[in-house]
Amino acid sequence: MSGDVSDLDKNRALAAWLEYQLRQVKNRVRELEAAAEQEARVRARGSASWVIQPQHADRPAVLHRGDCALATGKQVPIGRVEARVALGESYIVTCETCRPETGLADG
Known part of the structure; x- marks a missing residue:
């Protein structure tokens, strides 16, 4: 070989x-x-939570679902109870895209 x-x-x-x-x-x-x-798991957690995008200049604070792509900049994560309270605040508006108020009033 x-x-x-x-x-x-x-x-x-x-x-x-x-x-x-x-x-x-x-x-x-x-x-x-x-x-x-x-x-x-992260997406599921995000859709079951909410964030408040703080006021900036002449724009009001905005309540978003946790997974909303429009929630930019610094955000304050909150739970269901706090999100329900935020709905009643005059200085906080809801995002017209993710509609974070959907289902909050029910539970």
Whole structure:
């Protein structure tokens, strides 16, 4: 033999490499699934909470749902009870896009 590698050894090496690659892909899938689950939990928590975007210059404070994309800048996170109280405040308006008052009066 002049140092040639047999077909059997080549295929064993290839199989080992493919098994390694498969492990790497499965690990990555697990990581992505965990990240997606975490993101879903954060979204669910955000839709069940509210934030107040403070007054700025001549604009009133705005009550948003926690996951509203229009809630920008510094925000004050609040719970359901505080959001219901905020609805009654004359200096706080509700976001016309996310409609944070929906469902608050009921519960």
